[in-house]
Amino acid sequence: MQLSVQPYEERLTAPRSWWLISFLVGVSFALVLLPFGTLPMLGGLVGGTAAAAVMASSYGSVRIRVVNGTLVAGEAKVPVTALGDAEVLDAEEARAWRTYKADTRAFLLLRSYIPTALRVEVTDPDDPTPYLYLSTRQPEQLAQVLKEARAAAA
Numbered sequence: 001m002q003l004s005v006q007p008y009e010e011r012l013t014a015p016r017s018w019w020l021i022s023f024l025v026g027v028s029f030a031l032v033l034l035p036f037g038t039l040p041m042l043g044g045l046v047g048g049t050a051a052a053a054v055m056a057s058s059y060g061s062v063r064i065r066v067v068n069g070t071l072v073a074g075e076a077k078v079p080v081t082a083l084g085d086a087e088v089l090d091a092e093e094a095r096a097w098r099t100y101k102a103d104t105r106a107f108l109l110l111r112s113y114i115p116t117a118l119r120v121e122v123t124d125p126d127d128p129t130p131y132l133y134l135s136t137r138q139p140e141q142l143a144q145v146l147k148e149a150r151a152a153a154a
Contacts, residue, residue: 007067008145010136014060015113022052062109064134066145069153071120073134074109080150083132084121086143091115094135103130111135118142 026049033044065072069080089097094117098110107129114135122129136142 006145006148007065008142009063009065009067010138010142012060012062012064012109012111012114012135012137014056018056018060019053022056023049025049025052060111062111064109064136064142066142066149069149071132071146071149073107073132076107076109076132078122078132079153080146081153082122082124082127083146083150084123086121086146087119088139088143089117089119097133102133105129106131106133108133109135120146 026045026047029044029048030041031044033040062074063072064074066080071078071080071083094115097117097119098108102108105128110133114137116136116139118132118134118136118139120132120134122131134142
């Protein structure tokens with residue numbers, strides 16, 4: 001039995017500017033190795049760029065999915081039956097929930113380059129986590145999918 005009417009998947013990719021920064025890291029490695037010759041300089045360019053690109057790619061590989069009645073957000077896997085209402089956060093409200101409104105017990109999937117977010121209450125009495133804060137580019141769509149998945153699971 002499929003619990004989720006409409007599966008949802010979003011990858012929180014790093015912005016394009018980070019790839020330019022990765023190249024600039026490679027250039028700085030090349031400049032550091034320039035006194036040792038051309039080959040070490042080229043190795044620094046390639047190695048530094050590759051290392052920075054791997055770091056940017058891994059940071060941007062986090063996914064948010066709703067499949068078969070489960071919300072998977074990074075390392076967290078929560079059945080939709082344990083979730084309550086979802087609140088769509090615009091850029092200003094998302095910043096507030098990341099800073100002075102934040103609860104230290106909450107699960108935060110933060111990506112600073114994504115201005116909008118979704119705050120989802122956790123209703124499971126055995127779970128000390130009060131809510132999930134999820135950076136997402138499509139908070140309205142994710143909230144709707146979670147609502148439909150909860151209705152299908154009930």
